Amino acid sequence: MSRTLTPSRMADRMSDDRSVLDAVLDESLVGYLGISLDEGPLVLPVSYARDGDRLLFHGSTGSHRMRAIAAGAEVCFSVAVMDALKISRTGEGTGMRYRSAVVFGACTRMDEAEKERALEVYLDRYLPGRTAEVRRSTKKELAATMVLSLPIEQWSVKTADGFPSDEPEDIAAGGWAGVVPLRMVWEAPIPNPDLGLGIDVPASVLQLTRNQASGSAS
Amino acid sequence: MSRTLTPSRMADRMSDDRSVLDAVLDESLVGYLGISLDEGPLVLPVSYARDGDRLLFHGSTGSHRMRAIAAGAEVCFSVAVMDALKISRTGEGTGMRYRSAVVFGACTRMDEAEKERALEVYLDRYLPGRTAEVRRSTKKELAATMVLSLPIEQWSVKTADGFPSDEPEDIAAGGWAGVVPLRMVWEAPIPNPDLGLGIDVPASVLQLTRNQASGSAS
Structure with a gap:
């Protein structure tokens, strides 16, 4: 981490644990890529x-x-996973349990030789095992797709967990405090309107809905 | 919208419908604020x-x-709600159903007179009805909190919905295609470890877990 974010006073905990970073990056389904234009x-x-x-x-x-x-502009990539709502006895202490990560750097464009494998990694990340179920990408499809790579070298991760902490006088006032966990759930698959009869839901899709750890925020 | 984003070729649909924007802004629990340093x-x-x-x-x-x-730097605020995974018969067409929004502009700092109401709006957005259940913020709490305001004037919203669309030869090959909806679910509240006996879960918290439309991605 050659450039670390200054933790704000509201931050619960910064971490330099790479496994925490990887968990956030692997759980979130969407990231936010910032560039200065x-x-x-x-x-x-x-x-x-x-x-x-x-x-x-x-x-x-x-x-x-x-x-x-792809031209190499400096980027900031940011993701956050919301794990729960922390509800304090006052308005002040109410907020989210979350894990967030930023990665700084510049992207490079992957060459044709690397692209096919990269797109397989990409597909299997969203739907594990799917690459083995579908045909290979055609040369035309590969040519129309740009794949960019950002090294995970300059990064920072922040975690807010635990329970809300109230002042003794607010605790004594007898109000409720606690945490409401938040979870992402895959629902039952909906077949495409153009799907023919007798085509089974593939193993990758069954596994996604069975294994609710995928995409889970908890 | 004095500055619109150029939709990428991958974009499904840009919208200038303010109600679509408001729905995305109100559903997402976290946003991403970009600044150029x-x-x-x-x-x-x-x-x-x-x-x-x-x-x-x-x-x-x-x-x-x-x-x-707060000093007035130009910002770009971005949010996206993931609604489903769209699974094509090929790797190429697989992606997310989502709704995303960006708001551009500069923030201003709210004065002391406006802050108390703003923090109530904030609290009730995360936990509707909570403001009525807790004590008012103290002057000290208000003084320690900065509230920034960004006008919703320059914005853009993008929606990807529908089903994956495959080429006739891929449909003929007999593979499965469809959509797996994704939903955010509030789980049962966990009382604070320091909670006294006989303190009921408040109505706002019960309502959150009952009304799973709150924070839902669908």
Whole structure:
């Protein structure tokens, strides 16, 4: 971490534990990629995948914004997982239990040779096991897709957990305090309107809805 | 919208429907506030509340970053709600159903007279009805809290819904395609470890877990 964020006074805990970072990056389904443009800051919600010590982003080669990011502009990538609502006996202490991460750096564009494997990592991150169930990408599909890579070198992670802490006089006043956990749940799959009869839901999709740890915020 | 985002080629649909914007802003529990600093872009996950035609942020008066944002730097505020995983018959077409929003502008710091009501809006956004259940903020608490306001004037909203669309040859190959909806669920409240006996869970908390539309991604 050559550039760390100054923790705000509201921050509960900064961590330099890489496993905490990886858990946040692997659980969140969307990240926020910030770049500084001449006209001001721009923050784009993006899908992404962690591939070991780097983050992968993809998009169309026709996207202006992807090309700007691919040109090596400094970026800040930010994700947060909301775990619970912490409810204090007062308004003041109420907030979220969360884990958040930022990764700073510059993206590089992956070459054609690396792209196919990167897109498989990407697909299996959103739907584990799916790569083995679908055909390989065509050369045309690969050519139309840009894959960017951001090294996980400069990063920071912050965790707010525990319970709200109230002043003795507020505790004595007898109000309730506690935590309401928040969880993300995959619901039953809805078949495509154009799906033929007798086509089974694949194992990857069954596994997603069975294993509610995927995408879970807890 | 004096500054609109150029929709990328991957975008499903841009909208200028303010009700779509408000729904995204009201459903998401966390937003991402981007600023351009000398050393590069910075994207901070933040809690926030929509108060009519403005967004409210709060933080400690001791936070360096809050003070920088309060000084009127151009910001980009971004949120996205993930609604479902769209699963194509190929890797290529797989992605998320989502609704995302960006608001551009500069924040102003709210004065002391406005702060108390703003913090009540903030608290009731996370836990509707909670303001009526807790004591008023003290002068000391108000003094230690900075509330920033960002007008909802320059904004953009993007929606990806529907089902994955495959090429005729991929449909003919007989694979499965469909959508797996994603929902956020509040679980049963956990009382604070320091909670006395016989203190009932308040109505606001009961309502949150009963009304699973709150914080729902669907």
